[in-house]
Amino acid sequence: MKLFFLFIFFTITVNYGLAQDITLRVLGYSSYTEYAESNVALISTNDSSLVKINKLKDSISAYRINSELIEINSLKNQNSSHFKIEHADINEFDKLLVLCSALEISVNKVYFKMPEHIFEEEDQKAVLALNNANSKAKLIANHLGYKIDNILNIDDDTTYASSIYDAVDFDSERVEVVLRLLELLGSGNSQYETESSKPIRSGGYNLWVTYNLKKK
Incomplete structure (x- = not known):
């Protein structure tokens, strides 16, 4: 499924007339699994x-x-x-x-x-989420003929996030298609209740990361 997904992704081509910087906002996601005590x-x-x-x-x-x-x-x-x-x-x-x-x-x-949630482990989950966002951003940038110049902002307040991309500062229907192809790679909410109807609980840590991209 992943190979087929990437095949579709890399068959999409986008042309640009001007070599301008663009911004890209991506949702990085790290998952974890907890088991009943x-x-x-x-x-x-x-x-x-x-x-x-x-x-x-x-x-x-x-x-x-x-x-x-x-x-x-x-x-x-x-x-x-x-x-x-x-x-x-x-x-x-x-x-x-x-x-x-x-x-x-x-x-x-x-x-x-379920076990009590250990908030001290959030830093490790945040690093994994940032690495996940970096991988997605590099994949998008490379396909568009851009490279990551620097990170403009990192925001971990993603309670109402519904998509892995927020905005790109140029209008292109194909670019939107490219970004939507990564939609399923990041989603989920964390719950910390100790009572559960299931013996296994999965959760995740989300980070919105905004990048500045430059033309290669």
Whole structure:
């Protein structure tokens, strides 16, 4: 698919009458993947004496499941007791759910616990995004018969970005086609919620980079 994509890209030719500097704004993108740390279940019981909960604790100990029941305060409904149980191993977690079912303890919610986002790693992701933008800009510039002179601006505020290019200071329908051919190479948003319905979460870091191009 990539070879076919590049083949189409390099078959497009653009002619210019004047050797003028142009500006190009490209979205650089670096991706990452995070994996769930554990499986979590939120449970509750209407048993005010917590007999069922105590039986669940005894069963967890008897089956040697390394999991702790954590009580969750509930201001909305004082007639029931709420707890959280979790385990990193999916097979052991399934045993916990079976025990809850056998004791008729309600399982209100099940989700994957994702790791806390480490903001200290943003610098590394920004460097990768800048390298990605440089590669795209060189590809575009070379095809247009230009070279990168220097970087005019770097902006990491890309919340509302929808395209890898913003503007070129000359009017050409073919140039727009060339830029749109790279549209799928950069997109995505980062989310930092620790609760997820999926065990894997992919995200990315975006940088808008503005270049000044000179004719070769």
